[in-house]
Amino acid sequence: MFLKRRADNIRAKMRIKHMNQKKMAKMLNKSESYITRLINGERYSKEFEIFIYYELGFSYRNLK
DSSP: OHHHHHHHHHHHHHHHTTOOHHHHHHHHTOOHHHHHHHHHTSSOOHHHHHHHHHTSOOOGGGOO
C-alpha cells in the first residue's frame, strides 16, 4: 500500500512539473525502465531519492 501511494504521488508531482520518465532518465543518466523500477519501489537509489526531494519536492513526511 505504501509503495502504491508513493508511486502515485511521484507521478503526480512529475505531471505538475511537466516532467516525463524520459526527461528524468536523461537528468539522472539512467534508463527509462530503471526509472520505472525506482518509481515503483522495485529498486532503490540514493541519487533518485535526493532528486525527487529537491527537484520534485516530494517528501515522505507528508505522505498520506
